[in-house]
Amino acid sequence: MSNEVESAQVSDAMEVAQLSSLAAVDSHAGSCEAEMPSRLLNDAVRSLPYHVVKDLLSIGVCSRCVLRILGTEDHIYCHSSFSQSMLCSVLEEVTGFKSECDFQFCSVCLGVLQLIYRDDKETLVKMESPNDMALVIAELVKKEGHQIDGFSLEVSIPQFILENESSLLSGMKKRYESEPWLQERLLSKCVSVKDVLKFAITKPLETLLDTKASASSFRIRLAYTHKMAFGNSVERNQGFKRRKIGTENGLQNVNDESVVANKDCSDYPTNETIAVTGRSSLKVPIDKVSEPCHLVYLCYRTHIYLCGRYLKYSRNVSQTRWIIDEERMGEASVEEIIGSNILPMCRGDNYKFHAAGREDIDVRMLGSGRPFLLEIQNARQVPSEETVKEIESKINGLENKLVGVKNLQVVGSQGWTLMREGEAEKQKQYCALVWISRPLEDEDVCSISLLNDMQILQKTPIRVLHRRSPLERKKIIYWMKIERIAESSQYFLLHLCTQAGTYIKEFVHGDFGRTQPSIGSILGCRAEILQLDVTDVKMDSE
Incomplete structure (x- = not known):
């Protein structure tokens, strides 16, 4: 669990670093408005090899992909105010070339950077600029009622897009290997589709949500899928091992030399190879795209945790909901009483109850209480300290007085780890009402009190053999008092x-x-337990 949490934190930090590494675009934000965006684009486009731009446009590569693949300086194409039509117009104006082919969807990004997709109703959605997409996301966050102080933006795309790009870069390297711009641009400055989209919508999202992108527990996820991805991925990967894509300056470089080097385009089987005829003859094994990706917007918070200790005052309340043959055992459960009072305050989807051990339904939990952790899924609100105190008072003030809580607080996921680590080492104190078949003597009281750190051997009890393995367990009785x-x-x-x-x-x-020895065998008579209370649970971490 701790490794998963640490990995998630590292991943979040890397995403923040990736966005920060593109921050050069921000320095142009003000100048874009004051000095005209087209001027910045014109300067960037004029530095590109025109014949390569023409070749890419001719095979259906969208304007944003052309600019990012050719490593445009300062990643100006990421700016949220630039529409696809504006980028296309600047490219055509500067290069003097207009593609004769009618490519509705980019043959590399499958429409992702064109901001074209099909929604969950299969409606074709076309957006003008990243600002429009940011507005849709912000409205979704507000509609679902999330209260946030930061957000982490995630984008997932089909592997098919990476394979298309790898094929394109391989073909370009083979075709233009003698040209000096290749090493400078193609193998060092290409930013991934995911990073371009994330940066393009992050700034307007920060403005609309009035908070900053960070390593936050609140996640906004854009999940792209494509019906072509699975079949073509299987074909293209036959005989090839997937290679890890390298990173440079925190950005994912999908054209890393280890991916595209020495890869003959003819190795890839395709349904319809797109090629530029004439002098350039750039042949790349990528399929003409007839459908864009399917996009699902997801807004959710990673689990939040509340921990504390519970007390159980009734001998007819189970720890968790207990149903046998559709009949409830006991009048309630600790899990339901605590969970049903906390969940509405967090406005979450569901909850899971965890405790450091358990007691039988007829055993009370008194004294300091038993440690527990409540895991809230997709909480739309993280309760404040004041709210947590209100929840604690509400549970303790219930009329039936079946369950109580103490020391309730919001904790990180490390609370779950600490509770589980301490569970195996904890000590428990009990008070049992015992009957024996003969009168109790003073010698009995004295002999029992002298038995410290006594080791006993217990076989799995008969009453639980139907659900527990038949094992022998060595346990320690630290002290006893009558x-x-x-x-x-x-x-x-x-x-x-x-x-x-x-x-x-x-x-x-x-x-x-x-069980040997037992109270009965020590006293040399029959002994029966009539009632049992847990009076303390001591964790190793305390």
Whole structure:
């Protein structure tokens, strides 16, 4: 669990670094408005090899992909105010070339950077600029009622897009290998489709949501899929191992030399190879695209955790919801009482209840209480300290008084890890009402109190053999003390502290000799346990 959390944090930090590494575009934001965006684009486009731009446009590569593949300085094409039509117009004006082919969707990014996609109703959606997409996302966040102080933007695209790009770069390297611009631009400055889209919509999103992109627990995810991806991916990867894509300056470089080097385009089988005829003859094995990607917007928060200790005052309440043959066992459960009161305050989708061990339904949990952790899924609101106190007071003030909580607080996922790590090492204290078949003597009281750190051997109890493996377990009884009950010679209270996992009921009556020694065998008589309370659970971390 801790490794997963650490990996997620590292991933978030890398995403923030990726966005920061493109921050040069921000320096142009003000000048774009004051000095005209076309001027900046014109300067960038004039530095490109015109014949290559023409070749790429001719095979259906969209304007943004042309500019990013050729490593346009300062990544100006990422700016959120630039529409696809504006980029296309500047390219055609500067190069003097207009593609005669009618490519509706980019043959490399499949429409992702053209901001064209099909939604969940299969409607074709076309957006003018990244600002439009940011507006759709912001409205979704507000519609779902999320309260946020930051966000992490994630984009997932079909592997098919990376394969298309790898094929294109391989073909370009083969065709233009003798030209000096190749090493300078193609193999060092190409930014991935995901990074271009993320940066283009991050700034307007920050403005619309009035918060900054960061390593946040609130995630905005753009999930792109394509029906061509699976079939073609299988064909194209036959005989080839997938290689890890390298990074440079925090940006994913999909054209890393390890991906495109020494890869003959003819190795890839295709349905319809697009090629530029004439002097340039740039042949690349990518399919003409007839459909854009399918896009799903997802807004969610990673799990939040509330921990504390619960007390159970009833002998007819289970720890978790207990149903047998569609019939509820007990009148309620700790899980439901706590979860049903916390979930609405967090406005989450669901919850999961975790505890450091469990007690039987007829056993009360008293004293300091048992540690628990409540995992809230997709919480739209993280409760403040004041709200948490209100929740605690509400649970403790319920009329039925079945369950109580203490020390309730919001914690990170490390709370779950610490609770599980401490579970195996914890000590538990009990108070048991015991009956024996003969009168209790003073010698019995003394002999029991002298037994410290006593090791016992317990076979799996008969009452749980139907659901537990038949094992022998060594457990430790750290100390015991007998408290007499006035006017009763055969009833007494047994206070004891044991190692976690000790079966207390069986330690008292012996379970037909399956627990050795037991209170019955120590006192040399029959012993029965009538009631049991847990009075303390000591964690190793405390």
